[in-house]
Amino acid sequence: xxxxxxxxxxxxxxxxxxxxxxxxxxxxxxxxxxxxxxxxxxxxxxxxxxxxxxxxxxxxxxxxxxxxxxxxxxxxxxxxxxxxxxxxxxxxxxxxxxxxxxxxxxxxxxxxxxxxxxxxxxxxxxxxxxxxxxxxxxxxxxxxxxxxxxxxxxxxxxxxxxxxxxxxxxxxxxxxxxxxxxxxxxxxxxxxxxxxxxxxxxxxxxxxxxxxxxxxxxxxxxxxxxxxxxxxxxxxxxxxxxxxxxxxxxxxxxxxxxxxxxxxxxxxxxxxxxxxxxxxxxxxxxxxxxxxxxxxxxxxxxxxxxxxxxxxxxxxxxxxxxxxxxxxxxxxxxxxxxxxxxxxxxxxxxxxxxxxxxxxxxxxx
Amino acid sequence: xxxxxxxxxxxxxxxxxxxxxxxxxxxxxxxxxxxxxxxxxxxxxxxxxxxxxxxxxxxxxxxxxxxxxxxxxxxxxxxxxxxxxxxxxxxxxxxxxxxxxxxxxxxxxxxxxxxxxxxxxxxxxxxxxxxxxxxxxxxxxxxxxxxxxxxxxxxxxxxxxxxxxxxxxxxxxxxxxxxxxxxxxxxxxxxxxxxxxxxxxxxxxxxxxxxxxxxxxxxxxxxxxxxxxxxxxxxxxxxxxxxxxxxxxxxxxxxxxxxxxxxxxxxxxxxxxxxxxxxxxxxxxxxxxxxxxxxxxxxxxxxxxxxxxxxxxxxxxxxxxxxxxxxxxxxxxxxxxxxxxxxxxxxxxxxxxxxxxxxxxxxxx
Numbered sequence: 001x002x003x004x005x006x007x008x009x010x011x012x013x014x015x016x017x018x019x020x021x022x023x024x025x026x027x028x029x030x031x032x033x034x035x036x037x038x039x040x041x042x043x044x045x046x047x048x049x050x051x052x053x054x055x056x057x058x059x060x061x062x063x064x065x066x067x068x069x070x071x072x073x074x075x076x077x078x079x080x081x082x083x084x085x086x087x088x089x090x091x092x093x094x095x096x097x098x099x100x101x102x103x104x105x106x107x108x109x110x111x112x113x114x115x116x117x118x119x120x121x122x123x124x125x126x127x128x129x130x131x132x133x134x135x136x137x138x139x140x141x142x143x144x145x146x147x148x149x150x151x152x153x154x155x156x157x158x159x160x161x162x163x164x165x166x167x168x169x170x171x172x173x174x175x176x177x178x179x180x181x182x183x184x185x186x187x188x189x190x191x192x193x194x195x196x197x198x199x200x201x202x203x204x205x206x207x208x209x210x211x212x213x214x215x216x217x218x219x220x221x222x223x224x225x226x227x228x229x230x231x232x233x234x235x236x237x238x239x240x241x242x243x244x245x246x247x248x249x250x251x252x253x254x255x256x257x258x259x260x261x262x263x264x265x266x267x268x269x270x271x272x273x274x275x276x277x278x279x280x281x282x283x284x285x286x287x288x289x290x291x292x293x294x295x296x297x298x299x300x301x302x303x304x305x306x307x308x309x310x311x312x313x314x315x316x317x318x319x320x321x322x323x324x325x326x327x328x329x330x331x332x333x334x335x336x337x338x339x340x341x342x343x344x345x346x347x348x349x350x351x352x353x354x355x356x357x358x359x360x361x362x363x364x365x
Numbered sequence: 366x367x368x369x370x371x372x373x374x375x376x377x378x379x380x381x382x383x384x385x386x387x388x389x390x391x392x393x394x395x396x397x398x399x400x401x402x403x404x405x406x407x408x409x410x411x412x413x414x415x416x417x418x419x420x421x422x423x424x425x426x427x428x429x430x431x432x433x434x435x436x437x438x439x440x441x442x443x444x445x446x447x448x449x450x451x452x453x454x455x456x457x458x459x460x461x462x463x464x465x466x467x468x469x470x471x472x473x474x475x476x477x478x479x480x481x482x483x484x485x486x487x488x489x490x491x492x493x494x495x496x497x498x499x500x501x502x503x504x505x506x507x508x509x510x511x512x513x514x515x516x517x518x519x520x521x522x523x524x525x526x527x528x529x530x531x532x533x534x535x536x537x538x539x540x541x542x543x544x545x546x547x548x549x550x551x552x553x554x555x556x557x558x559x560x561x562x563x564x565x566x567x568x569x570x571x572x573x574x575x576x577x578x579x580x581x582x583x584x585x586x587x588x589x590x591x592x593x594x595x596x597x598x599x600x601x602x603x604x605x606x607x608x609x610x611x612x613x614x615x616x617x618x619x620x621x622x623x624x625x626x627x628x629x630x631x632x633x634x635x636x637x638x639x640x641x642x643x644x645x646x647x648x649x650x651x652x653x654x655x656x657x658x659x660x661x662x663x664x665x666x667x668x669x670x671x672x673x674x675x676x677x678x679x680x681x682x683x684x685x686x687x688x689x690x691x692x693x694x695x696x697x698x699x700x701x702x703x704x705x706x707x708x709x710x711x712x713x714x715x716x717x718x719x720x721x722x723x724x725x726x727x728x729x730x
Binding site: 058063092 | 420421422424425426431457459460466621623626627
């Protein structure tokens, strides 16, 4: 057995990165920046793991503070291989003011770094370490495009199709339902009957509105309807799915395994959508994937596709990878490549993401 | 109508306060300090509202960062009377990395300050502003005493009885159930059949263990069994209550209205126990109290008794006030007085707490 690896240092950095173009959706309004928090874990042999998380609407300073003031002390001097034990210690260290919120993001950044370190030391890409099911993962793309004119929506979709994508997600949740229906209809016409179309309402609706919208959209064969209402409302999701007649995707706003358990057991979701950067890291994401499998459900992802490609490649019940990274690829040496609508998990050790920290410096908070 | 009051400034301060004596319970291990974060909201007329929150196990820096970096910008220049609108704006500002965790504590501190300001400007004590049901609130006291010898537990209880208390809470969750049973039996013997005894397991047990413990403790007439297992497990709480035969209290680890809704609707709690400092403030606490009332349930409180006395005095379904404040009374001009086991909501405007900020200075982080 190789000698255990002891954690020597944890470094956290906080950046606020300007978006190339401002984005808007039904809930978050206009977004011009996002917070980006990195965690680097170095062991006593000088090996390093890299993790990161992100947030819109602030919270970056709080996430950074959790790592520096609450979590680093749990890690330093500990055995880096024992990620499950460290995860539990981090969770319970901040349990009283935790159980979700910013600390789930902080734990996520560290957990990703620990998995990266472990995979690097094992000489394996993360997807092989975690399960090694299938490195080719179907991917979908979409814009944060609720407020763009329909012509621009179709133009940009045409561009995605020319790049080889055959699965597209669009935003819905406009003030008038007929607008949503017209835009979905136009997208279905452009895509034809074979390609995959998802729609994301970003929690815009009450339950009755969501049922009405789902019924109105049914004829256009949506693959899933995402976040129709508030993430807390398990009974509401179950009702929307049952009465609306469309499969529901949700999970980007869940920050714990227990939230997925409640929604899955409550019959409110067909496509659980954990985001490792917001639900506590690789450790929690994998548990959600297995929980979904046990319930005969697929698992999809949200954001940070350079990391999620490994996790979806690891598990047998993987659905689509969301390709959406806020333009982070400009800071990466080898961003994920998508060919013919498939992402391929890389064979580099760890997750294989190397960030251009010098280039990020201008955005440091 | 008086002129609206505009928020001119929000000041947040972070202290880490040493406990007079270290505490321990079944989950948090030994605690030597707690984080204390204050929020002061000043309006354009120079009036000021004071709010505060606290945490064990860290998170103070993150809570402070949320106020300074994420929430203050939402408040400055806004109409201070419109607390509900401001609460919603704060919640949604940090929703992506929020929905609980540290931001619920940050919002709580601000929300308390806003209610204090509003009550002061109205010339009313908070309990009158909020409902004015009954200023005399039955109170219970207890130690964080899981690990103290039984003689010390009984001695300290004897002291509480001599101070006029007739309701006492003790910690349970020792490694051997027979120890818990013996300690509860000894406490019941000391208290006699008339006085009230609660027991708090601080999430120590699995569900099956909790059922077994509840059954073993039944003959000693516990008024409630608190936090028998993980706060996320609604079905588990319902099973413990049904099969264990003791009423359950829980809520100090819930950080949103939705968590109370799920537990109440799921039949897992008889004494909802919101803590305004950890569940989003007065605004959420009052909604939980009314939700409980609608379900024919009482409401109790956790911690910060100088604030909670107002809320319990406001509502018709109030159960006991927990008297437990980490020794904060040494920084207060007029700490709450308890007479014959009753706390009396003060008639001073606002919540009536004035903190000795000069005295706190030595603990500033």
